[in-house]
Amino acid sequence: MKAVDSRHETELATAGWTVIPKLISTELADSLAAALAPSLVVRDEIRRRNGVLENAAGTLHHLLMDSPCYIELLARFDVIEPVFKNFFGGNFILNSYGGVINERDSHAYVQNVHRDIRFGSDSRRFMLNALVMLDDFTLDNGATHILSHSQNVHQQPNDATFFIEAARATGRRGSVLLFDSRMWHAGGRNITNRPRRALTLTFTSPFFKPQMDYARMFGYRRIHECSAWMRQVLGFNARVPESLEEFYVPVGDRFYQRGQD
Structure with missing residues (x-):
């Protein structure tokens, strides 16, 4: 996969958002789109059982381990690591891994005007959103x-x-919208008869608590399967030891690695 044009770093730093076209292959986009519907069934059943289904139409959270294609997508993001590192001025981890199925005239909280982090800093950026377009994003289907x-x-x-x-933020399926999480934004209204599907990931500085313990969800026993990128982004390099035995280990084996600030 070719390197990403440096203009996207400039657009992120100025306008606050950028669309990277066709970053995800058609084959992977197909797999991800097919996986979303059964993932939604699982989450809607839990929300229904717990009485929290209202105003959540088509929204999904913490998809990482539902299907191998979700892990594959995260692995493919390694090509935009330079963009991420430039944005954060250093390392980062996955904070959330969600999705949205925007049906005709559906209503969900993501359609309200909002931003995804409530504080900021003029000298440091703490959070970045990455929205993966699994369908073309158009003015009619809720871009x-x-x-x-x-x-x-x-x-x-x-x-x-x-x-x-x-x-x-329009774009062809497989494109990725990146934006500073301080940006005011809102999901659009879909007035077509076809769903508009997307994955919604966020990344933060490593010292932020992720919304789910993704390292544990992925599994410590599988850490040997991780590339350096996946080890970092899943949070394996920013873990907290649970005992003195885990604390007193060689530097390379430590949970909390250097450079996680």
């Missing part, structure tokens, strides 16, 4: 609304202003 240059706008814009001024 994401995103307010360019809003990463330092602390006050939420009113809906009328936001929807007039926001850009639309």
Whole structure:
């Protein structure tokens, strides 16, 4: 897979978002799209049982171990590691791994104007969103609304202003939308008869708690299967030891590796 154009780093640093075209192969996009429906059934059953199904239509969380294709996608992200490292100024880990199936006239919390981190810093970036388009994103099927240059706008814009001024993140299936998590954005309304599917991943500085213990979910016994990229992004390099036996080990075997700041 070819290297990603450096213009995407510039767009992230200025406008606050960028779309990398056709980053994911058609074959992998097909597998991911097929995996989403059964993954949603599992989550909707749990939400129904626990009484938290309202306002969550088509939203999915913590998909990593549902299917091998979800792991494969994360592994394929290694090609944009330079973009990530430039954004964070260092290392990072997976914070969440979700998805959205946007059906015609569906309603979910992701369609409200929001941002995914409630604080920021002028000198350091803490969180990055990566949205993988599993269908073409168009104006009609709910392409994401995103307010360019809003990463330092602390006050939420009113809906009328936001929807007039926001850009639309359109793209072909297999493209990836990256944006600073401080950006004000909203999922679009789908007015077509076909679903608009996407995966929604977030990445944070390594010292942030991930929303799920992805290293444990993946499994310590499988760490030998991990490339250096996967070991880092799954959080194996930012673990907390549970005992003195785990603490007093050679540097290369430590859970919390150097450079995780």
